[in-house]
Amino acid sequence: MAAVTVAPGGSVRRRVSVVREFAGISVRNRLAVLIAGLSVLVTLTDAVAGGRFPFLPSPLAQNLVATLAPPSLSHPMGTDEYGRDILSRVLAGTMISVEVTLVVVILGATLGMLIGVVAGFFGGTTDEVLMRVTDMFLAFPFLILAAAIATAIGRNLTATIIALTVVEWPWYARLARGQVLSLREHEFVLAARSLGASRRRLMFRGILPNVMPVLITQATLDIGYVMLSMAGLSFLGIGAQPPAPEWGSMILDALTYQPQAWWYALFPGLALTITAFGFNLLGDGLRDWFDPTLAGLRGDTGPAGP
Amino acid sequence: MIAVTSQQRGAELLAIENLAVSFAAGQSRVRVIQDVSLRVGPGMRLGIVGESGCGKSVTSLAVMGLLGRGGKVEHGSVVFGGRDLLALPERQLRQVRGREIAMIFQDPMSSLNPVLTIGEQITEAIRAHQRARRHDANARAAQLLQMVGIPAGEAALRRYPHEFSGGMRQRVMIATALALSPKLLIADEPTTALDVTIQAQVLELMGRLVKDAGAALMLVTHNLGVVAGMTERVAVMYAGRIVEEASTPDLFGRPAHPYTVGLLHSLPGVQTRDSDLVPIPGMVPQPGHEPAGCAFAPRCRWRLPRCWTEQPQLEGVEQIAGDQLAAGHRVACHNPVAPEEAGPGFPIRALPFVPPPPGITDFTGQSETAQ
Numbered sequence: 086m087a088a089v090t091v092a093p094g095g096s097v098r099r100r101v102s103v104v105r106e107f108a109g110i111s112v113r114n115r116l117a118v119l120i121a122g123l124s125v126l127v128t129l130t131d132a133v134a135g136g137r138f139p140f141l142p143s144p145l146a147q148n149l150v151a152t153l154a155p156p157s158l159s160h161p162m163g164t165d166e167y168g169r170d171i172l173s174r175v176l177a178g179t180m181i182s183v184e185v186t187l188v189v190v191i192l193g194a195t196l197g198m199l200i201g202v203v204a205g206f207f208g209g210t211t212d213e214v215l216m217r218v219t220d221m222f223l224a225f226p227f228l229i230l231a232a233a234i235a236t237a238i239g240r241n242l243t244a245t246i247i248a249l250t251v252v253e254w255p256w257y258a259r260l261a262r263g264q265v266l267s268l269r270e271h272e273f274v275l276a277a278r279s280l281g282a283s284r285r286r287l288m289f290r291g292i293l294p295n296v297m298p299v300l301i302t303q304a305t306l307d308i309g310y311v312m313l314s315m316a317g318l319s320f321l322g323i324g325a326q327p328p329a330p331e332w333g334s335m336i337l338d339a340l341t342y343q344p345q346a347w348w349y350a351l352f353p354g355l356a357l358t359i360t361a362f363g364f365n366l367l368g369d370g371l372r373d374w375f376d377p378t379l380a381g382l383r384g385d386t387g388p389a390g391p
Numbered sequence: 392m393i394a395v396t397s398q399q400r401g402a403e404l405l406a407i408e409n410l411a412v413s414f415a416a417g418q419s420r421v422r423v424i425q426d427v428s429l430r431v432g433p434g435m436r437l438g439i440v441g442e443s444g445c446g447k448s449v450t451s452l453a454v455m456g457l458l459g460r461g462g463k464v465e466h467g468s469v470v471f472g473g474r475d476l477l478a479l480p481e482r483q484l485r486q487v488r489g490r491e492i493a494m495i496f497q498d499p500m501s502s503l504n505p506v507l508t509i510g511e512q513i514t515e516a517i518r519a520h521q522r523a524r525r526h527d528a529n530a531r532a533a534q535l536l537q538m539v540g541i542p543a544g545e546a547a548l549r550r551y552p553h554e555f556s557g558g559m560r561q562r563v564m565i566a567t568a569l570a571l572s573p574k575l576l577i578a579d580e581p582t583t584a585l586d587v588t589i590q591a592q593v594l595e596l597m598g599r600l601v602k603d604a605g606a607a608l609m610l611v612t613h614n615l616g617v618v619a620g621m622t623e624r625v626a627v628m629y630a631g632r633i634v635e636e637a638s639t640p641d642l643f644g645r646p647a648h649p650y651t652v653g654l655l656h657s658l659p660g661v662q663t664r665d666s667d668l669v670p671i672p673g674m675v676p677q678p679g680h681e682p683a684g685c686a687f688a689p690r691c692r693w694r695l696p697r698c699w700t701e702q703p704q705l706e707g708v709e710q711i712a713g714d715q716l717a718a719g720h721r722v723a724c725h726n727p728v729a730p731e732e733a734g735p736g737f738p739i740r741a742l743p744f745v746p747p748p749p750g751i752t753d754f755t756g757q758s759e760t761a762q
Contacts, residue, residue: 208460276502279455280516280567281489290515294506 118370120363124183131180142170144177144330153346163348165338171348174330175356181331182360185242186312189249194304196250197257202296204258205265206288216262222255228317235323245324249311260303264296305368309361316357332357404607405431405454405575410467412446412453414678421679422465423449424631428705431575436601436608438618438639440654441628442675447611450628451577453477454609455494456484472574490520493568495597497580499560503552509536509563510548516567535566539596558589565597572604579611594621615658619643624719627651630676630686633705637720647708647720647727649693656736669736673754682751685725690754693726693738694745701725 130138137143148168156163162171204215222230235248268274269292277291318324319333327334332353339350410427413420424446431437439447452458454469456476469476471492476484488494496502504512513535514528523531533545539562541547552560561581568576581597582590598621601608610621618625619639626636627648635648646652653671673690682688688698708720708727732739747753 272496272498272501273504275457275459276494276496276564277504277515278457279488279494279496281485281487281519282515283485283519286515286519290507291504295504298506 118367120359121367124179124360124363127176127179128183131177138173138176141173141176144169144173145328146170153342153349155346156348162352163346165335165346165349166342171335171352174335175332175352177330178332178335178353178356179360181242181325181329182312182315182357185246185249185315186308188246189253189311189315190304190307192246192250193253194257194300194307197254197259198261198293198296198300200254201258201261201263202265202288202293205262205269206284206292212262215258219255219258222252223259225252227252228314231314231318232321232323235318240323240326242325242329245315245318248318249314253307253311256307257300257303261296261300264299265292268292268295302368302371305371306365308364308368312357312361312364403430404433404435404472405429405609406468406470407450407454408468408470410450410453410469411465412449412458413463413465415461415463416679419679420463422631423678424453424628426705427467427628427631427633429626429633429636431607431609433574434605434607435624436598436610436622438622438625439609439611439628440613440615440618440625442613444675444678445628446631447613447628448579449631451494451579451609451611454577455488455492456481457488486520489516489568489573490571491573492575492577493571493573495561495564495568495576495578495581498584499557499564500584502564503560505552507551508548509550509552509555512552513548513563513567513570516570520571531570532566535570536563538569538600539563539566541566557585558593561585561589561593562596565593565600569600569604569606573606575607575609576601577609577611580613581610582617583612583614590617615643615654627654630681631678632686632723634687634724635720635722636705637708637722641720645730646733647722648687648724649691649726649728650687652728652733652736653690655733672756673752682748685723689747689751692755693724693728693742694755695726695743696745698725698745699748699751 142148146169148164150168151160151164152166152168154160154164154168160170160172162175164170165174200215200219204212204219231248231252234251235244238244238247274287274291277287282291315324316331316333316336319331320337322334322337325331325334327338335353336350339346339353342349407427407429410424411422412424413422427446427450429437429439429450439450441447449458449462452462453464454471454476456479458464464477467477471487474487476487479487503509507515510529510532513532514523514525517523517528517531529545529548532548536547541559541562552563555563561584565581576597578597582593585593594617598608608622610618612618622639624636625639625642626633627642627650628634629650635642635646635651637647642651643655646655650671653669656669657671659668671690676682676686676689682699683702684700685691685694685698685703688694691698703723703725705721705723708722726742728738729740
């Protein structure tokens, strides 16, 4: 008889191992977790404080005596042409960027996943129609299509969110469909059907959980990209409108005062770069975490039994 | 004998009648199984044996209605418990799958969903058919794992398939398949992917559980040794047709089809020396490229001239040999192996030299020796 070694009190062990696994990522990707954590913290503080940070001037407060002041103790990142504190504007910009990006990525990934899974699972005409529509969207240059849609709807953040979602979902649809096509041929799908699983059950309980990790990883990797695209739209004057403190539009405004007021463009740009980079690292970490077959490699759960 | 009479009265659980299945190959369709008729009585164990590609698995998938894209039943019927499964709509067929007929697949590595826990997969099978609360389904799943020899059921339920070895995964598959006490279990090469020592354990377990549950078993395998210990009847398939069918002792005691004799002589035992193994020369013909007559003729040392042109029908052996002992023993062969030839594994009668028709390769080596 095959002996099986399952530790007694498995539930406790499992809970501990989840914590240890998560700790595992943070140790390996300290920077990623630090940046992502900070971004979320800043966003939350901002939301709680109603757009104001403790000990900092309001991001909208003008001070016409100190316009375009270089970094100093009272304004660590300097001021802009209206004398607004760039540090508080950069921090407030984190909230806008993180919020818009998360909404776009979640909407786009969910929509794309549903369309892709349905196309891959049902195949035939359904697949053909859905994928040709997807191709139509993919055939347009990403940013130009987003700009066109945002301009058509209206120049504000809601329009930016809609526009970016519309250009985001086709990538997820393609990815999800490809995953489903390969998963569909796996023996466990046949095995599930032989046990009487319905198509709907098979799709949601059999295939979807296998597609999710890949899409979530892709989504996390996409956060940086979407953040940059959003800043790009604002930079083109389509996204956030003045006086909203958005990184892209701050860089646009700063252009006029280059190269004298170097701090004006540098700090929003730096914030954008670091945040996007941090979320990319986080995506790498999450991919490892989501793949249960890598669990053994982390050394906490080895294969059991003979 | 009792089993045979009850079958004749039509009390069988599963009756496959003249089944033919084709698959799409480009623009045309290729027949992969033809004229397959099989009967499985309640609680009976039937083995289906043959080389890879002979249509064993297709037969079992056709019974489940799981041929997939491109596969099509050309004609025939599959009657299970009085209903023709081939005529059932998908919704009702789903009620049969898992609850009345369950299936175990060859590769336990890939037949479990990698991202669901063992517990989720077993309860999934239960909840697909019964309204069971999660708690009750879990308790049942733990009980099933205990039954297949995986202790600490509760904790094992929370594990993922990759944490289990091949043998344990196949035990999980058996537990899942037997979760709803099906009347028929189809096992498609259940132990081929496992180590020999584990094979024996898993087979013993499967045999015992099937017997305890009073279920019938259809065991699909290329391994005659597995069939010998596990089944009461055996059907031998070659190139999509049943070439011989008999009770297990009968088939091993006096095989009548040259292919069966070949299979038996390809089976090494502990006592066999290399020189005792007689390989079957050549290979299985590609589906769609079989000779007009018997598909085994190019590899057969018993062949007659009519074997090239005339498809042999499955006939009772007693009609050919006049032997009452061989009741229920059927063979599709124009020149069945005589009982005294089965031992040595080659013809001892004087048989005429039969050259192959043009375009057909002769694998027996007769053409060369004759020249």
